[in-house]
Amino acid sequence: MNILVTGGAGFIGRWVVKRLAEDNHRIWILDNLSNSSMNNLKDLQLIYPDITFIAGSITNNHLLESLFANKFNICYHLAASINVQDSIDDPKTTFENDVIGTFNVLEQCKLNKTKFVYMSTCMVYSKALNKEGISESHPTCPASPYAAAKLAGEQLALSYYYAYGLPVTILRPFNTYGPYQKQNSEGGVISIFINKKLMNETLSIYGDGSQTRDFLYVTDCADFVVEAGYSENTKGKVINAGSGFDISITELAKLIAGETGTIKYVTHIHPQSEIQKLLCDAGYSQKLLGWKPKVSLTHGISLTEEFLKHNADWR
Structure with missing residues (x-):
């Protein structure tokens, strides 16, 4: 497949790209390197020839339009301002990147009939109240502009699923x-x-x-993200990933x-x-995807x- 990974030079993005490359897809990475580094990709670019890197921002509509001429089957949308304190100090930048940027990518996915996989966060939730942990129906509580922007991105994406029939999947991984x-x-x-x-x-x-905190090793997180994009069962769904510990x-x-x-x-x-x-209740992702984390905390x-x-x- 032709696959776009926004934020693909970031920490989790790097591992998502690696997994996709191992599955022999053609991958385009869009990243402005504000929270990432080309060092994350050096070894991958040496091994996998079908990785194309584009330096740029999801706030640049002209760039997105030209990029989507590649007719992507899936867009894994990981690009975002992710620092909580930065969002408190400068909420405007977080809003522009995480909400307006997400809108821009969604518009291109709609025009090109590209499946949209949105990387949200466990930070949208309020605290766990019991030993069973947080399921997808747990109350949300945007305690920072970052969490609020991620929730807004989720709702915007789901509106494209309901209004336009765009295949959309929302992911809420815990602390990776x-x-x-x-x-x-x-x-x-x-x-x-x-x-x-x-x-x-x-x-x-x-x-x-x-x-x-419920800690998730990064290769387990990347497997979850990639498999959610591959699956037909995840359309219109919000899905957790965590260790359950x-x-x-x-x-x-x-x-x-x-x-x-x-x-x-x-x-x-x-x-x-x-x-x-x-604390994550990942029962739904296990049911939908057959996904379970493989790496224990001590081993990770x-x-x-x-x-x-x-x-x-x-x-």
Whole structure:
């Protein structure tokens, strides 16, 4: 197939592109490199000849029009402003990228009858209330302009499904981690902690560390994203992906630091946007796709640490 991946040079995008390339598709990547790097793609471009990179923004309609002349079968839309604090400081930029940019891509998908797979986030949810975790019907709570923009993008995409019959799929992966994640990413706590450990530095925790997260290894996330795009069962659906296991940030820090590491607690940068408990109920994605995560948290941490030990560019 001909496939477009917006944001394909980013952390998750890189792994989605890798999986698609392994499946022998022709892939175009559109990325403005504001949250990503060409270093993420170097090894893939050497191995897979059918990857075309275009530097540019989803806010550029003329570029999108020319790009969609390639008649894509699927568009995986991962491009976005993703930093919560940036969205609080500068909501306009987040709105323009995550809402207006999404509208621009949707318009081209509608004109060209291209399936649209939208990467949303677990940050749209309110906190988990029980041990079963958060299902797709769980209440949403846009506690930041980033979460609000993602919810707006979801609703806009679904309106194209209902109004125009455009095949649309909405994905809400939980906290993804693994090799190639940026060290300054708010969601990259595992990579940040591992890097601090490798440098014999103190691991800093925002708040009291009791907040929990459901961590998903990046290859499991990429498999979920790709399979959701392939499937006919996902049209018009909102789908979670997570491990079904949450861990407090304090326990995570102890797991990574080990007995010899040190931990300290610091003032939270945006406590008003903190979700206290994130735990995924991924039963629906398992039912629709037969998808289950393969990499445990301890194994994923080990794989990420090995990567960071041998790749100084990401430390």
